Amino acid sequence: GQNIDQPTEMTATEGAIVQINCTYQTSGFNGLFWYQQHAGEAPTFLSYNVLDGLEEKGRFSSFLSRSKGYSYLLLKELQMKDSASYLCAVKPGGYQKVTFGTGTKLQVIP
Amino acid sequence: GAVVSQHPSRVICKSGTSVKIECRSLDFQATTMFWYRQFPKQSLMLMATSNEGSKATYEQGVEKDKFLINHASLTLSTLTVTSAHPEDSSFYICSASDPIGQILSTDTQYFGPGTRLTVL
Numbered sequence: 052g053q054n055i056d057q058p059t060e061m062t063a064t065e066g067a068i069v070q071i072n073c074t075y076q077t078s079g080f081n082g083l084f085w086y087q088q089h090a091g092e093a094p095t096f097l098s099y100n101v102l103d104g105l106e107e108k109g110r111f112s113s114f115l116s117r118s119k120g121y122s123y124l125l126l127k128e129l130q131m132k133d134s135a136s137y138l139c140a141v142k143p144g145g146y147q148k149v150t151f152g153t154g155t156k157l158q159v160i161p
Numbered sequence: 162g163a164v165v166s167q168h169p170s171r172v173i174c175k176s177g178t179s180v181k182i183e184c185r186s187l188d189f190q191a192t193t194m195f196w197y198r199q200f201p202k203q204s205l206m207l208m209a210t211s212n213e214g215s216k217a218t219y220e221q222g223v224e225k226d227k228f229l230i231n232h233a234s235l236t237l238s239t240l241t242v243t244s245a246h247p248e249d250s251s252f253y254i255c256s257a258s259d260p261i262g263q264i265l266s267t268d269t270q271y272f273g274p275g276t277r278l279t280v281l
Contacts, residue, residue, distance in 0.1 A: 084269065093254045093272040094205070096163075138204070140270075148195075149270060153204040 053077045055152035057139050062158045063129055071124045071137050071155045079144015085113050085124045086138040088154065094138055097124070126157075134159045164188050165257050167273030174245055175281055181241045182276045184255030190235035191257035195270060196228075199252045211238045245280045252277050 054076045063069035075083070082101040086094035100106055100115035100122060112125040126133055136154040143150065164187040174180050184194055194211040209219045209230050217230035229241040238257075242249055256270040 086272075091252075091277075093167075093275040096269055096271060099269055148207065148210060151205050151207075 053141065053143055053147075053150040055139055055141055055150060057137075057152045057155045059153070060156045060158070062160060063126075065129055065131060065159055065161050067129050068125065068127050069129060069157065071126070071139075071157065073122045073124070073139035073152060075120050075122075075139070075141045075152075077120075077141050077143040077150070078147070080117055081142040081144055083113075083115055083122050083142075084140040084149065085111075085122075086140065086151075088136045088138060090135070097137075129159050131159050131161070133157065163269075163271045165191075165255065165271050165273040167255055167276055169276060170274060171277045171279075173279045173281065176246050177244055179241055179243045180245055180278060181239055182253055182255070182278075184238045184240070184257070184273050186236045186257040186271075189257075191238075192235065193258050194232060194238040195256045195258070196230060196238075196240050197254045197256065199254060199275075205254065208240075242278065245278070247280045250278055250280045
């Protein structure tokens with residue numbers, strides 16, 4: 052089966068930097084996604100990594116190490132509106148479907 | 162690009178009635194659409210995968226006769242909750258992906274805004 056682990060909750064201060072980790076064990080690997088989900092809303096796409104390394108997109112960056120089965124989402128210059136759940140999702144090999152982690156609820160405090 | 166709409170956004174119905182939810186890809190052709198359910202403070206639970214022109218593939222434990230899925234065109238998939246009961250009350254979210262990669266990153270799922278179903 053597929054297994055994705057991420058912390059349940061995190062708290063960080065406005066203006067700071069926070070790193071949300073995700074580890075996975077899957078049968079094959081075809082890409083890793085990060086989504087942001089505000090309470091009561093649907094997830095929105097943040098990033099997609101298929102090769103090792105860091106992908107930067109504004110205040111958000113995502114890192115992948117395929118050999119370690121590890122990714123992180125880095126949020127800089129935190130804003131109150133960044134308070135949300137962040138979902139890590141992995142596409143295993145072959146025709147298997149994307150599997151979502153349970154999400155990390157981030158609370159940004161003043 | 163990559164906009165997915167969902168209708169209705171909110172529905173309240175009586176127990177025993179059927180509810181239809183529509184999911185549309187507005188600016189791309191979605192060969193595959195997914196239907197998820199999410200209960201409060203829980204993660205997304207995949208219900209079924211809908212492929213255009215073929216029968217949907219349901220996840221284990223999801224009743225295909227209760228949750229009818231139709232994907233008649235490359236831009237529209239519908240989920241019908243038949244004989245709804247209070248325990249079916251949930252947040253239903255569809256997503257669309259474009260494995261062929263017309264304008265999207267391969268296999269990236271783009272989500273609709275969700276439908277909140279309340280069954281009285």
